[in-house]
Amino acid sequence: MAGEHPALAALAREVPVGAAVLEDLEAHGVHAPVWHALTTDATPRTWTQL
Template sequence: MPTGRTGTAAPVPALPTHPHRRRPHRIDDLRAIAGEHPAIAALARDVPLGAAVLEDLEAHAVHTPVWHALTTDTTPRTRTQL
């Protein structure tokens, strides 16, 4: 599990897409886990968590808004905006 200092983003590793599951569902699954799993929910109170799809990172770069916060709104953002 990623850890970091308070206020330091700890992105979840990039997710490769899978032909049988579309990207929004995978990120929604991670959001659900972040809200329901006690240890992850506790970490998320101190460390911003996010996920990105590997293909988006490869196509656009890490500093573009391809990261999805797991505990706030669904607006894509840069890694430093998590």
């Protein structure tokens, strides 16, 4: 995706990006360690630790 959108690639170099499973967010909330950084290891963490 970043290959098709250079602005997205530039943003990802400056801002931490992450993803979470919707069911995990609904069950545990956005502050729970359900986020996975897209640029480093896949260890679950809170969104503030991305």
